[in-house]
Amino acid sequence: MNENMQIVFGLLGGLAIFIYGMNMMSECLQKAAGEKMKSILALLTKNPVLGVLAGALTTAVLQSSSATTVMAIGFVSAGLMNLPQAISIIFGANIGTTMTAQIIAFKISDYIYIIIFVGFIIAFIAKSEKAKSIGQTIFAFGLLFLGIETMGDVMKPLASSPMFTQLIASVKHIPVLGVGVGTLMTLVVQSSSATIAVLQNFAAQAGPDGMTSILGLTGAIPILLGDNIGTTITALLASIGQTKDAKRTAVAHCIFNISGSFLFIWFVKPYATLIRFISPKGPEVEVISRQIANAHTCFNITMTLIWVCLIGVMVKIVMFLIPDGRKTESDPFETLYLDENVKNQPAAALQLVAKEILHLSDQVKKVLHDTVTVVKENQMQGVDKIQEESAKVTKLTDKITDYLAGLFSSGLLTEQQASQTAGLMYVLGDVERIGNLSAGIALSMKEKETNQYKYSQEAMDELAKCLKTLEKMFDSATKALRGDTTVELEKLMKRKDKIVNLDIMMRKSHIQRVNKGKCKASLTTPFTNILHLIDRMGNSCINLADAATNEVALKYFLPKDEMTM
Known part of the structure; x- marks a missing residue:
């Protein structure tokens, strides 16, 4: 097998292990959390601030903003939640999903196999369901980092490829192209967490000088913005065939990320400077993963602070884009809530x-x-x-x-x-x-x-x-x-x-x-x-x-x- 094929299959295999580990961790965390999930969901109140908090906490447990968004859409469709509540949940979900990037930024490559082994032993010998779920969560956590490590290993030869470095140079100097690349990646993979993990790994590859990143923070931020746009497609797909309020919730998710990307794209360099200032110092290849995670978190917190104050405006926008049509009488003997x-x-x-x-x-x-x-x-x-x-x-x-x-x-x-x-x-x-x-x-x-x-x-x-x-x-x-x-x-x-x-x-x-x-x-x-x-x-x-x-x-x-x- 030639080197190019090894890189492609290695990247795909690492990505598969990462996504499998993330999904497994999400399922096991839900089982381990058990009825605590209901306590988080109980925060879904008319108070937008509590709604944001509930969205962030739920996403931190589920390890997926898409899952939280789909759940919010389901609740709106079922009439368990009104539109402003659901929108505030989605704002929080965007903050919660940044936890994955923050976790990935930790350098624990030396402990991956120990984590996998410990998780396996706990899951294998545990008698109680909760303990078994905790063991499986640890095991899945190790798999997640194994996938990241695999992707990182196969990406190293790319840093010395003249054709690839020239392509990356184009993305670095044309932010709009970076946004397009990030959007396309997330549309294909259907997980912003996965594509951001790929971005963190790739950006951690050293350039010709061995010290600076092949991509750099200014090149990574536009791709990061594109990842945030691409993740909205899951919400849009989930809203198909749902009520108008459910569709409005999905559109609100799109507006949140698209408006944020449009705002931040004009300030990539100043924003990169700010992120470098608040992030750990050191050689760029060693700290850029954390910088990307911080950029992701700061982007979503900033946009949430802006939009939570304008939640009424957001409601009016989505109501204008998807107006109420003529109401039709529904059969009272049809399901109203199941999703x-x-x-x-x-x-x-x-x-x-x-x-x-x-x-x-x-x-x-x-x-x-x-x-x-x-x-x-x-x-x-x-x-x-x-x-x-x-x-x-x-x-x-x-x-x-x-x-x-x-x-x-x-x-x-x-x-x-x-x-x-x-x-x-x-x-x-x-x-x-x-x-x-x-x-x-x-x-x-x-x-x-x-x-x-x-x-x-x-x-x-x-x-x-x-x-x-x-x-x-x-x-x-x-x-x-x-x-x-x-x-x-x-x-x-x-x-x-x-x-x-x-x-x-x-x-x-x-x-x-x-x-x-x-x-x-x-x-x-x-x-x-x-x-x-x-x-x-x-x-x-x-x-x-x-x-x-x-x-x-x-x-x-x-x-x-x-x-x-």
Whole structure:
């Protein structure tokens, strides 16, 4: 294999190891952080400063501004976050992503294999999931630096290539060309952290004098600016098919980086002088990696300070670029919150699932209320609508179940999150069951009319009373799941006892009416079937009440301001 091919494959292989290590570290950090991710996400408030902080902290954990940006877009699309909140998150994400460059700037080449070995041993012998995740994080951290070292080794021959040095000279003296190179690199790799790592490694290669960088800080800054522009493509791709606010969030990310690059491109030399002043001193090839990291951090902090004060202006700009169109009515039985792009962040994805289950419960409440109306007022024309809505409840439940199954198969769930996911499936099953059983009662009422069954008015009143009690039970159970502290679970249990007593009383009353000739004996079976459906609905309500007392309560996943809505 000739030297040029060795360089190309070495560079690609090193880049592959780096990206794999970074992704692995991100996944393991999420598992090690566990529920602390929820504490970070809880900072997503209306305060832009806290939003910036939340974005920075989340990105520091995820090790990817793209992941945080995609998550913010998903939250906006789901209605969990408004546009100004999401924009402030993205500002913070741009600061958080500079941590990767700062870590890379540390010279730990002598300790790479020790780090990899220690991480492997911890992951191999650890019994607890958290300890194993910490070991895998250390192992991935070592891989990340192994990739950097591999890229650095294969780049050294390039420094002595006349053709390559001439090409670099062109980039050094034409900043716009450097921006284009950086943008193109990030568009291809889809990771600004990876392309900045390549830039740091390449800039650390010595020129002909052996002391100065082949690229220099003034040549590296334009490429760095291009890397920041290129990373916005991930957000734009994630916003395709999403709501207008989600698209506006992605556009805000673009405006942030493009405006910053346009501003800084005019001051490359003064900016390079400032970065040299605040960075460690020494031979350029030894300190330029840190200088690039500092330039990256200062760029994003400066632009965040500028834009966080002008967040209202940013909102107006994106609203102008993507105006509100004509609103179309959405089907209430379609998913409102689930987002496939957020599956890689389980803490956030479970929050979306909790919101979706509450949305489903609202639709089931309508089905149950319509069933009460059918029984109480004998309005058989509403039965067909109830059957259609019940089918839609099942369809919506299937979509939520598929989403939860996808979370299981992702391999990113901690043991606690896996347990919560299983618990949410049980909650989901009980909510769906109540909707389907309600439709079953409505269908029984229609069959009564079709077969010309004649229940006494007394029997119909007792059924209506029982269903009304169930409606109150279900409403209280969903409020308890949401975190409403005014709901007394003991009273909920007593309502179940009331239904049981009503059931017994209605069975006895029915037999008495049959004996007196007020009801036909042939109606005993269909009447008993209705009572059986009511009993099962009561059991499901109690199951939901039980869930409200443990870690699968939906309040556990919701922001505080949404618990009692």
